Amino acid sequence: MSVSEKKAGIRIKGMSCAACAARIEKAISKMPGVLRANVNFAAEKANITYDSGKTSVSDFIRKIKDVGYDVIMDKAELGLKNMTCASCAARIEKTLAKQQGVYSASVNFAAETATVEYISSEIDVKNLIKAVRNIGYDAYEKTEANVDWEKKEKDREIKTLGRLVVISAMLSAPLIASMILRMIGKPGGILDNPWLQVALSAPVQFAIGFKYYRGAYHNLKNGNANMDVLIAMGTSAAFFYSLYNVLTQPMEMIHNYLYFEASAVIITLITLGKYLEALAKGRTSEAMKKLMGLQPKTARVIRNNDQEMDIPVEEVEVGDIVVVRPGEKIPVDGKIIEGYSSVDESMLTGESIPVEKKAGDEVVGATLNKTGTFKLEARKVGKDTALAQIIKMVEEAQGSKAPIQKMADQISGVFVPTVMVIAAICFGIWYLVFGNFNAGLINAVSVLVIACPCALGLATPTSVMVGTGKGAEYGVLIKGGEHLERAHKIKAIVLDKTGTITRGKPEVTDIISIGDMRPEEILIFAASSEKGSEHPLGEAVVNKAKDANMKLSEPENFEAIPGYGIYSKIQGREIYFGNRRLMARQNLPTEGIEDLLTKLEDEGKTVMIMAVDGKAEGVIAVADTVKEHSKEAIDELKKMGIEVWMITGDNKRTASAIARQVGIENVLAEVLPENKARELEKIKEQGKLTAMVGDGINDAPALAAADVGIAIGTGTDVAIEAADITLMNGDLMGIVTAIKLSRATMRNIKQNLFWAFIYNSIGIPFAALGFLSPAIAGGAMAFSSVSVVTNALRLRRFKPENVK
DSSP states (O other): OOTTEEEEEEEEEOOOSHHHHHHHHHHHHTSTTEEEEEEETTTTEEEEEEETTTOOHHHHHHHHHHHTOEEOOEEEEEEEESOOSHHHHHHHHHHHHTSTTEEEEEEETTTTEEEEEEOTTTOOHHHHHHHHHHTTOEEEEOOGGGHHHHHHHHHHHHHHHHHHHHHHHHHHHHHHHHHHHHHTTOOOGGGGOHHHHHHHHHHIIIIITHHHHHHHHHHHHTTOOOHHHHHHHHHHHHHHHHHHHHHHSOTTTGGGGOOHHHHHHHHHHHHHHHHHHHHHHHHHTHHHHHHHHTSOSEEEEEETTTEEEEEEGGGOOTTOEEEEOTTOBOOSEEEEEEEOEEEEOHHHHOOOSOEEEOTTOEEOTTOEEOSOOEEEEEEEOGGGSHHHHHHHHHHHHHHSOOTTHHHHHHHHHHHHHHHHHHHHHHHHIIIIISOOHHHHHHHHHHHHHHOOHHHHHHHHHHHHHHHHHHHHHTTEEEOOHHHHHHHTTOOEEEEEIIIIIBOSOOEEEEEEESSSSOHHHHHHHHHHHTTTOOSHHHHHHHHHHHHTTOOOOOOSEEEEETTTEEEEEETTEEEEEEOHHHHHHTTOOOGGGHHHHHHHHHTTOEEEEEEETTEEEEEEEEEOOBOTTHHHHHHHHHHTTOEEEEEOSSOHHHHHHHHHHHTOOEEEOSOOGGGHHHHHHHHHTTTOOEEEEEOSGGGHHHHHHSSEEEEETTSOHHHHHHOSEEETTOOTHHHHHHHHHHHHHHHHHHHHHHHHHHHHHHHHHHHHTTOSOHHHHHHHHHHHHHHHHHHHHGGGGOOGGGOO
8 A cells, every 4th residue: 555545434324225325436436536435335334445645535525415415424522722813723723624534624713612523433532632732732622521620721721811911010010111211311220220121021021921932833843823923023033132232232322222121011911912812702601601500400309219319410310200399490301290380491482481381291401490399200311401402502603603704714824924024024124225223123023013813813703602692592592603694694584384473383263064974073083083193283173172072083094195184094984184185186076165165264264174985074174373473573574674475385365364464475375395495495596595484394494495594492303403593482583683693793793804904904014114112013912802802792782672
């Protein structure tokens, strides 16, 4: 095997037969640099031998996805240490992305994290950490277990920076005093002693400034440059030039050539800036801290012969019986098996009114039990609870990148080398053209220390962190920065009717006989047919029969016919129960009852027809009520200039009746589940960035096809998984909040980027022309990143009613 010849094993999902394996194998074999490829259908794995100089594992993954299949990858989140600017983040990201077996790597400078997708057969987390350490930084794997350690480390870092600022300021103060006294023409006495200035500035330069030297060394060793290089070069030039003058210049003229205060003040101010930045960055993740603080620490379980005992919540197992008393937080997700109470679910839904709970009802961990004592059976514990999933989703969103950040990343990658070239040109012009070595050196130092890639690197991620955290506080879970960014461009919204605009819990309003059966018989047959149904209309029929204490039969056969209705066989009789399309499909005429159907539908009711043994016997009408804030939300969306559509499988009359209630003019009725995505594409073809809002399994394809998919959190897991944004409380005002939050966040990001660009665009030329001393340049550089983070923190005051 040659040096460049390597092997890769990639796990594949989505193959349904040997032909799929052959298709993938053929596609990979044709790629440049592939020597041999074998796809094993039974093992669901591709084994590839390739020339690493011509292709990579990332190329294979992209090809497999292009062919229409997916790859099973592992995901690791690393905590990063020793980054000082956006150039560091860009470098770590580039290094991780180049590792054998890594598909993608994304580094968030503000959150100090790296998210890596990789093939576990090719590389592991230890090697990812090793790769980061090899280029002079440190990394560790982020897990639930090290959350407390991570917090302590960050607190320790802030305290250390605070101490360094105080020490550095105390050592720099006499140097600044000497400079000020000289400027106003007064003698500084002992403060003017050059050897005292050396003694004061050296600890600042080499002890407090050591981390900048260390960072610069590792970067230069690997052929890169970052902010550490700029600081180390700039301050070293000022310090060693001053030291050279102490050793060579006559004592009476020496003070014109000393710049010890410049090097010391630069390091002091930059360290102060890092201290303030660390404090501010800690506040960007306050929403996460709030979420983590919701989790109870202990649970009271029944074990060991019906003995109640308090145990750490981490030790609760699925199936444990947990006792919850009034005023206590529910420790895990579960189902009440005994007792009743009212539960405050505001942390989950934002709804302040407690919800009544009884035996058989589901409860969610971290919600607050208000009035009664009850026992629950633990269903989801640890990382599977709703709260853990919310925390994970918010964490992933905060670590993700918005597309607008790409430009800043690209600039950060070349920023430092460009500044070094500008500084060299500045020195050359001042020295070679004007013959002023002193001015050339000092202005070059000013250029080096004023240039700030940090502000560029912090501009987007800090706003995304605060924005996604604020969304979680309002019950709006945003999966990533790209979705947060895209939401502000939404021009059209398609709302599913049932469960989205309406409550999704309809009630039976009419049971009408159109044949030989009595209404009671019609209801018994219909409810028995729908007994196992999860469809809201079917549940309404079953609930009506249960309320009347009717005895239901078990269906001998059952088949759901999506978009039409159901078929079942009960007591030897064949039942078809559904809409007009179902009757037409079974060649059962409805002309004789058309007036009745039209009348019910004009009242906004959904009409279902029941045929028994080939004859139409009855009509059941069901009405679904509109959610409390649906009309208000739709009116608000229209005021925001967004076109609102409603999509439903219901007939046009029922759909139009609901649409009139909420003020929607654009109605797509009688749309089969499989056609929802197609209707959405038609709206997108008009050039409008389109969002889809839904709650059911049949909405998942449309949610995935939309530019922005928004799931109702009260809906199914499938819909939530397919969506980009999840509304935890099912209230459509959450859509308004999400879009307004997106607009506020994007406005904030643009302000940050404008400041970062304008600061560097003005600051560097001013420094090069000699208008800024190194000390002022260092101060400006230190506070530019602090100002960006502080501006991002303004998003914490976001309120939907204050945003247009």
